[in-house]
Amino acid sequence: MxxxxxxxxxxxxxxxxxxxxxxxxxxxxxxxxxxxxxxxxxxxxxxxxxxxxNTLARGLRTSRTTAIGVLIPDLTNPLFPPIVRGIQDRLDAHGYTALLVNTDGDEDRERAQFSDLESRRADGFIVATARRVHPLLAEALARGTALVTVNRTTDLPGIPAVVSDDADGTAQAVGHLTALGHSLIAHLAGPQDVSTGAVRTQAFRHCMDAAGLRPPPESVVVCTAYTEQAGREATRRLLGACPGITAIVAGNDLIALGALAELAAQGRSCPRDVSVVGFNDMPFADRFQPPLTTVRVPHHEMGVQSAQLLLERLLEPQALPRTVLLPARLVVRGSTAPAPAGFPDRAAGITRA
Missing domain, CATH: 1.10.260 (434 Repressor (Amino-terminal Domain))
Structure with missing residues (x-):
């Protein structure tokens, strides 16, 4: 030989x-x-x-390439590497390869990359870029493409998904703050065109209402992106409109990081003056100053389950799509403390039911 x-x-x-x-x-x-x-x-x-x-020859015999397209919106966001690792762990065990692309949240780039992966005959797609209204995914679903969304969902029925229980995680965050005596609680919301932003915002409003609190509309500020800079800009707007707030529930940990930076820039101490809660428990959140109280999401398991759903989809294309809801858990650290004295409810215009 x-x-x-x-x-x-x-x-x-x-x-x-x-x-x-x-x-x-x-x-x-x-x-x-x-x-x-x-x-x-x-x-x-x-x-x-x-x-x-020879995987190419195997693909020609079976009409399968054992390649799966994985679309990520921002690989610099620490949320996504554990998800990708979970996807790879499950796909590797079944002889599939993940083809990873980063879209930077750009719709034209996403469409071009999706088309390129289709031309390479990817067997299916795991999509972390999903928006609530997503024409590209609607078109792919109509063509019979095997799809699974991870971390986010679309408003379009028929696509399997793996998400965390964002509503319960938000309820835990608000409950923690109210138990500490806070009533002047604000929300730095994620973008509302993605499910995570919309669900967490809706849950925040519901929890405040259930607690008998009526914060002014200005206490909910929608961030332009899930980034530290967007969080800092939103915090600046929030403090200008509602100077009496004593606690913030942030749409994710990067937004929370921006909030911590802006609070420090304005001479406010966290948690003495303002408590901050994040969402995701991304790597190094425990090393923030102060260490961040946040809602932990099982990102690796989210990736594993999304790969499993796609493998099931490839095996049984006609099976009814299902959504896997993973539990979220509040992790209490140093960025939350009892509400400070000296900030009456009227300072932020809050009323009680």
């Missing part, structure tokens, strides 16, 4: 099994059909010979 790449026949012959048995053992999706000891011998022989499976 000098100079010639080893073939599947070579592997099968080295172990003394049929070629079909070797093929099943070397494919993670069918390995369970082979006796474990036999599969171990086959994979050992394949490594020793330097055999590399």
């Amino acid at each position: 000098s100079g010639t790449p080893p073939t599947l026949d070579d592997v099968a012959r080295a172990v003394g099994v049929h070629k079909a048995t070797a093929s099943r053992a070397l494919n993670p999706a069918t390995r369970s059909q082979v006796n474990p000891e036999t599969a171990r011998r086959i994979t050992t022989a394949a490594r020793r010979l330097g055999y590399v499976p």
Whole structure:
């Protein structure tokens, strides 16, 4: 075999099994059909010979490329790497490869990248870029493309999704602050064209109403993006309109980071003057100054479950789509404290039911 790449026949012959048995053992999706000891011998022989499976040929036989497109809006956001790792962990175990693209939240770029992945015959897509109204995904769904959204949903029915329980996470945040004696609570909302922003904002308003609190409209400020800069700009507007607020529920941890920066710039101490709660518990949130109280979302598991949903979709295209709702949990750290004295409700125009 000098100079010639080893073939599947070579592997099968080295172990003394049929070629079909070797093929099943070397494919993670069918390995369970082979006796474990036999599969171990086959994979050992394949490594020793330097055999590399021809996934292109396999794709031509099965109309599958075992490639999955994964669309991420912003890889610099610490939220997404754990999700991607979870996706890869589950896909790797089933012999699939994740083709990762970063859209930067740009619709034209997203459409071009989606089209490129389709031309490469990706078997399906896991989409973290979903907006509530998303024409590209509507078109892909109409073509029968296998889709799953992760972390976000669309208003379009028929697409499986994996999300955290954002409403309950927001309720935990508001409940924590009211238990500390806060009534002047504001919300720095995420963009309302994505489900996370809309759901958390709706939940915040519902929780405040349930607590018998009626904050002024100006106490809810919608950020232009899920970024530190957007959070800082929104906090500046908030403090100008509602100077008496004593607590902030932020749409995510980056927005919360911007809030901490603006509070410090205006000479306000967190948590002595203003408590801040984030959302996501992204890496290093415990190293903020002060360490951030935030709602923890199981991002790695979110990625694992989104990959699992897509694999199920590929296996049973006609199955009814389902949404997996993962629990959120408040993690209390140093950025929240009892409400300070000296800020009466009228300072922020708040009323009680």
